[in-house]
Amino acid sequence: xxxxxxENVSSSQTVKAQLALRDLILSGELKPxxxxxxxxxVERLGISRxxxxxALVRLEEEGLLEGIPSGGFAVKAFSExxxxxxxxxxxxxxxxxxxxAAERGVSASRLADLKACLEKLxxxxxxxxxxxxxxxxxxxxxxxxxxxxxxxxxxxxxxRQIDRVVSLPFASESGFVKVQAMLPEAQYILTIAQEHxxxxxxxxxxxxxxxxxxxxREHARLAHRNLQLALxxxxxxxxxxxxxxxxxxxxx
Amino acid sequence: xxxxxxENVSSSQTVKAQLALRDLILSGELKPxxxxxxxxxVERLGISRxxxxxALVRLEEEGLLEGIPSGGFAVKAFSExxxxxxxxxxxxxxxxxxxxAAERGVSASRLADLKACLEKLxxxxxxxxxxxxxxxxxxxxxxxxxxxxxxxxxxxxxxRQIDRVVSLPFASESGFVKVQAMLPEAQYILTIAQEHxxxxxxxxxxxxxxxxxxxxREHARLAHRNLQLALxxxxxxxxxxxxxxxxxxxxx
DNA sequence: AGAATACAATCTGTATACAATATTATGCAT
DNA sequence: ATGCATAATATTGTATACAGATTGTATTCT
Numbered sequence: 249x250x251x252x253x254x255e256n257v258s259s260s261q262t263v264k265a266q267l268a269l270r271d272l273i274l275s276g277e278l279k280p281x282x283x284x285x286x287x288x289x290v291e292r293l294g295i296s297r298x299x300x301x302x303a304l305v306r307l308e309e310e311g312l313l314e315g316i317p318s319g320g321f322a323v324k325a326f327s328e329x330x331x332x333x334x335x336x337x338x339x340x341x342x343x344x345x346x347x348x349a350a351e352r353g354v355s356a357s358r359l360a361d362l363k364a365c366l367e368k369l370x371x372x373x374x375x376x377x378x379x380x381x382x383x384x385x386x387x388x389x390x391x392x393x394x395x396x397x398x399x400x401x402x403x404x405x406x407x408r409q410i411d412r413v414v415s416l417p418f419a420s421e422s423g424f425v426k427v428q429a430m431l432p433e434a435q436y437i438l439t440i441a442q443e444h445x446x447x448x449x450x451x452x453x454x455x456x457x458x459x460x461x462x463x464x465r466e467h468a469r470l471a472h473r474n475l476q477l478a479l480x481x482x483x484x485x486x487x488x489x490x491x492x493x494x495x496x497x498x499x500x
Numbered sequence: 501x502x503x504x505x506x507e508n509v510s511s512s513q514t515v516k517a518q519l520a521l522r523d524l525i526l527s528g529e530l531k532p533x534x535x536x537x538x539x540x541x542v543e544r545l546g547i548s549r550x551x552x553x554x555a556l557v558r559l560e561e562e563g564l565l566e567g568i569p570s571g572g573f574a575v576k577a578f579s580e581x582x583x584x585x586x587x588x589x590x591x592x593x594x595x596x597x598x599x600x601a602a603e604r605g606v607s608a609s610r611l612a613d614l615k616a617c618l619e620k621l622x623x624x625x626x627x628x629x630x631x632x633x634x635x636x637x638x639x640x641x642x643x644x645x646x647x648x649x650x651x652x653x654x655x656x657x658x659x660r661q662i663d664r665v666v667s668l669p670f671a672s673e674s675g676f677v678k679v680q681a682m683l684p685e686a687q688y689i690l691t692i693a694q695e696h697x698x699x700x701x702x703x704x705x706x707x708x709x710x711x712x713x714x715x716x717r718e719h720a721r722l723a724h725r726n727l728q729l730a731l732x733x734x735x736x737x738x739x740x741x742x743x744x745x746x747x748x749x750x751x752x
Numbered sequence: 753a754g755a756a757t758a759c760a761a762t763c764t765g766t767a768t769a770c771a772a773t774a775t776t777a778t779g780c781a782t
Numbered sequence: 783a784t785g786c787a788t789a790a791t792a793t794t795g796t797a798t799a800c801a802g803a804t805t806g807t808a809t810t811c812t
Contacts, residue, residue: 261796287763296797298550301765305554309561311660318804319764333657337596344592348585405585408563409665513766538794548767553795570774571794 261295265303268293273312273323274417276492280325283316310415312493325495326418331475334419339468341410342394345401346460350452354400362400362449365393373442383429386438387422393445394421397464400452417490424474427487431477441470513547517555520545525564525575526669528744532577535568562667564745577747578670583727586671591720593662594646597653598712602704606652614652614701617645625694635681638690639674645697646673649716652704669742676726679739683729693722 269289272278289300304321307313313321354362368389372382398407414420428434444467451460478484485491521541524530541552556573559565565573606614620641624634650659666672680686696719703712730736737743 283763285763297764298796298798302553302557302795305557306561309558329655330657333600333655337593337658337661340592340596341589344589403581403585405582406589409589409661412664413661535793537792539792549794550766550768554765 261299262302262306265289265293265295265300266306268295269300269303269307270312273307274490274492278323280323280493280495283320283322284313286320311412312416324493326490326493327495328475328479331418331494332472334413334416335468335471335475338410338413338419338421339465339471341406341413342397342468343461343464345398345403345406345410346448346452346464347457348403348406349397349400350455350457350460352402353455354402354452358396358400359449359453362393362396362452365389365396366445366449369393369442369445373438378429378434378438380429383425387425390425390441391422397448418475418488418494420489423489424471424478426489427474427478427484430484430487431474433477437470437474441467444470513551514554514558517541517545517547517552518558521552521555521559522564525559526742526744530575532575532745532747535572535574536565538572563664564668576745578742578745579747580727580731583670583746584724586665586668587720587723587727590662590665590671590673591717591723593658593665594649594720595713595716597650597655597658597662598700598704598716599709600655600658601649601652602707602709602712604654605707606654606704610648610652611701611705614645614648614704617641617648618697618701621645621694621697625690630681630686630690632681635677639677642677642693643674649700670727670740670746672741675741676723676730678741679726679730679736682736682739683726685729689722689726693719696722 269278269284272292278284284304286297286300286304289295290297293300304313308315308321312324314324316322369386372378372386372389375382378386398410401407417423428437431437444463448460448463448467451457451463475488478488479494488494521530521536524544530536536556538549538552538556541547542549545552556565560567560573564576566576568574621638624630624638624641627634630638650662653659669675680689683689696715700712700715700719703709703715727740730740731746740746
């Protein structure tokens with residue numbers, strides 16, 4: 249079911265397998281701790297073992313799987329602490345990105361892109377009541393903003409590292425935005441987030457590296473709050489991306 | 501030649517291929533930009549295509565190779581800026597590790613391990629004139645210290661990210677220590693580095709997160725200085741690990 | 753009845769064959 | 783002579799077959 253939407257894309261079998269497997273994992277059909285039988289995946293996806301094997305290696309590097317000493321791969325389980333730390337790492341690296349951008353300077357056109365994105369976000373945040381569509385639009389613009397920030401940092405080495413943390417669904421910049429739609433604190437958190445966005449751009453423009461860095465770190469703290477609020481009850485918990493990978497404290 | 505030392509280890513073909521290919525790249529036999537012909541690697545290593553393919557994927561994730569859009573892999577080239585940024589990222593992440601350790605507290609035994617390592621380093625640094633053996637011993641203890649710091653942070657998510665950045669040879673904690681042996685500033689830099697080590701442990705013990713973080717960041721700056729000193733002339737340049745991957749500014 | 757061992761089924765790791773695609777070289781036309 | 787098109791070649795992506803290892807089960811011995 250989860251993979252059906254991606255069946256007919258024309259690309260390599262390896263990529264298809266990677267996307268399909270990721271969906272299988274994130275949708276919970278393959279549970280944390282499960283050893284992934286290559287043969288069963290073969291008949292489930294109708295792809296031969298070789299590209300599936302490639303996909304498994306890539307997903308291991310991505311962090312969704314872990315190698316089993318005796319051979320093969322298993323779905324990785326994450327604790328709440330893991331997610332917390334992953335968010336903290338993202339915040340730290342995005343902070344570094346903001347500092348790079350501020351200290352090294354950003355071209356006028358890139359700064360303009362950031363400001364344009366800022367305005368698109370502004371227009372949404374000031375609305376009195378946000379619809380579901382508004383939220384999904386917000387997710388898109390929010391992702392764009394974070395992408396533009398990394399571009400502004402102009403550092404391939406840093407971009408690589410950020411890509412890696414963000415690839416974990418619950419650490420991604422828009423991971424908890426969907427959850428926010430359900431929370432009473434939504435409007436408030438969005439307002440603060442947008443204040444951060446605006447100030448970071450301002451700090452970059454004014455070449456205030458330290459301030460830009462601190463702001464992005466603080467920005468990630470909002471994700472921490474969302475995480476805690478979201479995991480508190482079952483209804484919102486299910487909306488957390490990759491929630492099925494989270495093992496509760498006393499699971500073993 | 502470079503790979504011969506690893507020929508007879510008993511492990512999987514994939515791991516053998518990965519190690520051999522890494523050596524081939526780092527020794528400069530495969531030059532930056534070169535497309536890696538799978539078949540030629542097959543006859544060079546006497547390993548079939550499948551495990552070589554796996555190794556190529558892993559080396560791509562590791563950052564030594566990059567995928568070519570039309571297919572296959574090429575050896576990645578790095579600019580001096582890339583190396584600078586990789587070191588900065590490492591410093592930032594190790595700073596975060598130090599902060600985690602300080603804020604969350606470290607068990608007595610782990611703190612004792614750190615202090616023991618500190619003393620082993622101390623004993624070496626105070627020697628008036630360091631031999632080559634002293635330096636290689638220093639490299640070992642230095643690596644141990646950085647490993648212990650990551651352990652003290654007790655954060656798998658962070659450890660993963662640090663592993664990734666350290667896997668690039670020129671970003672690793674001991675990358676430039678060998679070069680230091682050739683530099684007149686050697687003793688001075690080692691003294692400062694050890695001061696950082698000592699203060700970080702102190703800061704962790706005293707639960708001073710901010711100080712611990714700042715110190716590890718500053719610590720990475722020593723690597724920046726080593727980098728600049730080392731790349732200045734050809735003799736020391738050759739000692740920089742993975743120097744063959746560095747393209748000079750006006751290479752294209 | 754419980755534990756240990758042996759056997760069987762299954763699975764992963766590796767090798768190789770095949771097919772599709774990209775690259776290169778050659779020839780022709782402008 | 784240069785540029786483009788076509789064909790030959792080489793290389794990657796995929797499928798599958800085989801061998802070694804591992805895991806689970808059943809039987810036997812204590």
